[in-house]
Amino acid sequence: MSVSFHLCQPGRGASCGACCGLYNFRDHSRERLTERLGLQTDTFRALPPERETWHATAVSLLEARRAGPPLFPAVRVCPLLGFLDAERTRVGCLGHPKVTGGQDLRDCGVYHAELCETFTCPSFTWLTDAQARLVQAACADWYLYGLVITDVEFVRGCLRLLEWEQAGPVDLEALVGNPEALAAMRRLFALKETAPDRGTHAAVFGRFTPDAEGEPVSRVLDYTVLGARTAPEDDVVLCLGYAPDTRAELERARRLVREHVTVVAQALTSPAP
Ligand code: SF4
Ligand code: SF4
Known part of the structure; x- marks a missing residue:
């Protein structure tokens, strides 16, 4: 058993950022996460694609977050997660080279870029293609898809x-x-x-x-x-x-x-x- 397509960005309204820490808060309501992703998107989209600037900004966002610690402190929350499209319907990595226009800035987040590139969560192994397609079809929005596809x-x-x-x-x-x-x-x-x-x-x-x-x-x-x-x-x-x-x-x-x-x-x- 395993899924033969990419679960993170399968298209048709579905996208996921769960392993980047998207839901790792006591209040992980759609409203609160939309705010958080919006802030991160606005912050990084306004920056030139330069490693030092991105790194310093990521550190300052992480510092600011100390007041509201994650639900699972052992699981990291990456400030580089944001909305990828103008309509804010797709969640993903703002530091990915396809998003920045060429520069790989994922090292400025909470993991090394190589880990971000190669990581696959257990759903890739434990769901069947048919189960994953059902979730994709039934949960065609960034908030619900990530909650369901990872469970x-x-x-x-x-x-x-x-x-x-x-x-x-x-x-x-x-x-x-x-x-x-x-x-x-x-x-x-x-x-x-x-x-x-x-x-x-x-x-x-x-x-x-x-x-x-x-x-x-x-x-x-x-x-x-x-x-x-x-x-x-x-x-x-x-x-x-x-x-x-x-x-x-x-x-x-x-x-x-x-x-x-x-x-x-x-x-x-x-x-x-
Ligand atoms: S939790 Fe799984 S499906 Fe979601 S972004 Fe991470 S690897 Fe992809
Ligand atoms: S840098 Fe890595 S952990 Fe951070 S949002 Fe991008 S893919 Fe996720």
Whole structure:
């Protein structure tokens, strides 16, 4: 299993900057990240493509950010991430030679340019082409695409629930080609952004929370404390960032997921108009 096309900039509205630290903040809302990327874009786009100037500017942006540390301190946040197009619909590296007009300024960020050039995240290995194409088609915007394409357990968990609902394998190509089902799939994936009542008390990013060293570690549900048994929806519930304190909260989150999966399944099985 592995993806045969480039997940970072696959086109058709999808682009990702997750490994450059895009979401590594407690408040990783679309509004706040749009502001942050806008500031970084305006700052670097105004500079001449000179290494010393870019490096000094990157350092000053990192200094200014000390007041609001990353959610996972062990994971770096690069100030060279920004919007690549005038409409601000595509996220990517402002220091890439294709963006600067020839100069490779990625060494001015938080990693060496060689690492930026060669890095591929686990999604390249763990997603199939068909799964990645589905995410690309369903999440055609920079904010949602990055959240979903990097969460293999979430994508697999959603598709597993859909298979159970259908009592059989899901034809992902047919799903992409069915506008009603694809829109419902987008709403399911978009729960990453829209799911209500996830609380703000815990340092949580999807399934993860920081350990003592600031590294992301996978969370689990404490079924004994919740007085509940496991349920098929729980992987997706965790990936959505729910940290339920009570069984009622857990049941609400499960119901939300189940309802969204059912709508996709219904759209797939209802006769074409
Ligand atoms: S997290 Fe993965 S898909 Fe996203 S930019 Fe990095 S390597 Fe590409
Ligand atoms: S310099 Fe590297 S880490 Fe920074 S935005 Fe560019 S690709 Fe990402």
